[in-house]
Amino acid sequence: MWRRIVALMRKEFLAILKDKKSRIVLIGPPIIQLLVFGYAATYDLNQVPFAVYNEDQGEASRDLLAKLRLSPTFHEVAIVTHDAEIAPLIDSKKALLLIHLGPDFSRNLDQGIPAPLQVIVDGRNSNTAMIALNYIQSIVEVFNKEWNATQQLGTPRAYLVIRAWFNPNLESRWFIVPGIIGLLTLVVTMLVTALSVAREREQGTFDQLLVTPMRPTEIVLGKALPGFIIGFAEATLIMVVAVYWFRVPLLGHLVTLYIGLFLFLLSAIGVGLMISSISLTQQQGLLGAFLFLVPSIILSGFTTPIANMPPAVQYVTYINPLRYFMVVLRAVFLQGAPFLSLLNQFWPMALIGIVTLSLAGWLFRHRMS
Amino acid sequence: MSETSQSLPPPPVRFGSLMRMNGLIRKEFLQILRDPSSIAIAFLMPFFLLLLFGYGVSLDAEHVPVALVVEAPDPETASLAGSFMASRYFSPTVYSRMSEAITAMNERRADAIVHLRSDFGRMIYSSGGAPIQVIIEGSDANTGRLVSGYIEGTVQIWLAQQARFKGQSLQAPVDMRPRIWFNSEVRSQNFLVPGLIAVIMTLIGALLTSMVVAREWERGTMEALAVTPVTMTEILLGKLIPYFILGMGGMILAVSMAYFLFEVPLRGSLWLLIATSALFLLVALGMGLLISIIARNQFVAGQVAIIVTFLPAFILSGFIFDIASMPVGVQVITHLIAARYYVAILQTIFLAGDIWSVIVPNTMALFVMAVFFLGVSRRKARKRLD
Structure with missing residues (x-):
């Protein structure tokens, strides 16, 4: 039995790797994409272009603006002197936001009247707009605190002492890069598995395989093992880059991480082979790969937390293997989570893997054109 | 032809x-x-x-689970806890000891801890003010930042209310008024x-x-x-x-x-x-x-x-x-x-x-x-x- 499986595996490896273009596609892009995406995918803003419209002559407004100009987050691009100049700046995206201080700004402050600070933001990407507003708000708060310290008021006061665990500077990259490991591992397994059976069906060689003495289980193993080997190798390479290039802390145990990786590969390869064995042509296989890949990445918690999704969509995410692997990756990397705390992530991946692989084996014989 | x-x-x-x-x-x-x-x-x-x-897909977090640690219940802490309960951004759970809250966070039942110490009620009227210790579960940095902003906002609104009850007005010296063009809501x-x-x-x-x-x-x-x-x-x-x-x-x-x-x-x-x-x-x-x-x-x-x-x-x-x-x-x-x-x-x-x-x-x-x-x-x- 094993000799037959090994022979099929050899043939699969040859089919995947004999074409030079295919070899390049499998090895080059994942590493390049990790490097590019690792730098690109961040919610942290910097060099936000802003414009200033200051009608106030007082010292307080200069003080507040100085705080803004010194911040590395913001980058002043224009000074505005008339209302009419505002719209073109924002419309053309030259400035993301405009700070407007009215003529009475300093006078109001001195007299203890709240001084309005008008901020106009381009909301075409409202997420970026809200993050930029939060940055401005925190600068205003620093200003207010300093201003209050110079006054004596008998009002209640409290201040927050904020600490973030697991990621003290709340760096997006620490959160995103482990996620990219999951994304790229999924893409690579899809590349290896989703078209493999479909290609043989289209070319007719799958029928030949079915009339050999090989049992469906053996065919499944022969088709799945190359995916495992390539998946393990690529994921390891990607993790090395994450740790040594991006300096994401790896606090947990490698064994836990690799058990997670094994179960994730099991489920991803299962889904890939299932798609491939349903498809009669490679075009159908490619469509199936996309119809699985895109939602599973979007609904994995990679960019937007699952907790923010409506309950019905949250239920859908339970059949998404990447959802569980994301939790494992982040927990092992950033929190050093022990093996036992992740059992609830492990068993669903194992279940998805077993079900989809069995289905793939069944479809081998029962789906004919 | x-x-x-x-x-x-x-x-x-x-x-x-x-x-x-x-x-x-x-x-x-x-x-x-x-x-x-x-x-x-x-x-x-x-x-x-x-x-x-x-x-x-939504980037707006709501009902974030928060562990509220109240060491010594008094009218001030009760009122602040009430503000957290009323906010649609939070679904708070109140604990009396910090260790319980830390356990909750480690088990991912809480995304943040807000810690009010036993002298909170007294300290907020002192000149230095009362410290509120906040611990954010930072492994999701974007959500962490959002949550810390929400907590900040809730505390500021509560302070202004407290001042109003005492007949004072607590208004921030500089009042930021954002206008979001093209997508105001x-x-x-x-x-x-x-x-x-x-x-x-x-x-x-x-x-x-x-x-x-x-x-x-x-x-x-x-x-x-x-x-x-x-x-x-x-x-x-x-x-x-x-x-x-x-x-x-x-x-x-x-x-x-x-x-x-x-x-x-x-x-x-x-x-x-x-x-x-x-x-x-x-x-x-x-x-x-x-x-x-x-x-x-x-x-x-x-x-x-x-x-x-x-x-x-x-x-x-x-x-x-x-x-x-x-x-x-x-x-x-x-x-x-x-x-x-x-x-x-x-x-x-x-x-x-x-x-x-x-x-x-x-x-x-x-x-x-x-x-x-x-x-x-x-x-x-x-x-x-x-």
Whole structure:
């Protein structure tokens, strides 16, 4: 039995790797994409272009603006002197936001009247707009605190002492890069598995395989093992880059991480082979790969937390293997989570893997054109 | 009689070309009907993905589980806890000891801890003020930052209320008044859905054409075509036109869903939207065609399509992640991603209107890319056997 499986595996490896273009596609892009995406995918803003419209002559407004100009987050691009100049700046995206201080700004402050600070933001990407507003708000708060310290008021006061665990500077990259490991591992397994059976069906060689003495289980193993080997190798390479290039802390145990990786590969390869064995042509296989890949990445918690999704969509995410692997990756990397705390992530991946692989084996014989 | 003798010499080029094209397009449509996966790509994908994305994705956190540690209950802490209970952003649980809250956070039952020490009620009236210790579960940095902003806001509002009860007014010296143009109610769907259309159209365009030329090579039918009088330009146009029609159908479906289902306002003109979308579709189809011509077999073409379409359009188009904040080197790379220009055009036409200073440069970039992809496809596609 094993000799037959090994022979099929050899043939699969040859089919995947004999074409030079295919070899390049499998090895080059994942590493390049990790490097590019690792730098690109961040919610942290910097060099936000802003414009200033200051009608106030007082010292307080200069003080507040100085705080803004010194911040590395913001980058002043224009000074505005008339209302009419505002719209073109924002419309053309030259400035993301405009700070407007009215003529009475300093006078109001001195007299203890709240001084309005008008901020106009381009909301075409409202997420970026809200993050930029939060940055401005925190600068205003620093200003207010300093201003209050110079006054004596008998009002209640409290201040927050904020600490973030697991990621003290709340760096997006620490959160995103482990996620990219999951994304790229999924893409690579899809590349290896989703078209493999479909290609043989289209070319007719799958029928030949079915009339050999090989049992469906053996065919499944022969088709799945190359995916495992390539998946393990690529994921390891990607993790090395994450740790040594991006300096994401790896606090947990490698064994836990690799058990997670094994179960994730099991489920991803299962889904890939299932798609491939349903498809009669490679075009159908490619469509199936996309119809699985895109939602599973979007609904994995990679960019937007699952907790923010409506309950019905949250239920859908339970059949998404990447959802569980994301939790494992982040927990092992950033929190050093022990093996036992992740059992609830492990068993669903194992279940998805077993079900989809069995289905793939069944479809081998029962789906004919 | 005379008719047949006149038609014997080669027919006028234009007429013959039209007839040959007609035949090729008919053949392509028949093939589309035989394997309906192309139709599924054009219509099922945008429908299904927009539905999932439009309803499933939100960057606005609500009901964040927070552990509230109250060491010594008194009227002040009760009132502050009440503010957290009333906020739609939080679903707080009250603990009396810090260790319990830490356990809750480690078991992922809490995303943040707000710790009010036993002297809280006394300290808030002291000149130094009362410290409120806040611990954020930071492994999701973006949510962590949002949550710390929400906590800050809730505490500020509570302090102002307390001051008002005591007959004082606590107003911040500088009062920030944000105005968010183009999306004043801050619906994340308003920017996600137009961006999503760009991502989906990238997929559709590349998926539709990436396999089709490769398939002809793989099955040997390209050799059969090579012995006929059709030119390569005619073959390529015969591929492009049917899929362009399918793709535009999918595009109109996606835009209708954005407008009617997700109620994204359309402030610019519909014609400009359709014209720029048609141009973008040409770029996406051209990219698929080029993949198909270079790869020569469907397996590699499919692999390349998976790699160069979805993730780059998703991450590098400015659809979710702000391009201006990326390192310069990565910003340069984003200029190679057609979706980047289309996202800017879509978000502007939908939310802001026909702003030519955004639309003209981005449309020019798309035009250059369309010429590039189609031109290189034409050059690389030769009638040859190898």
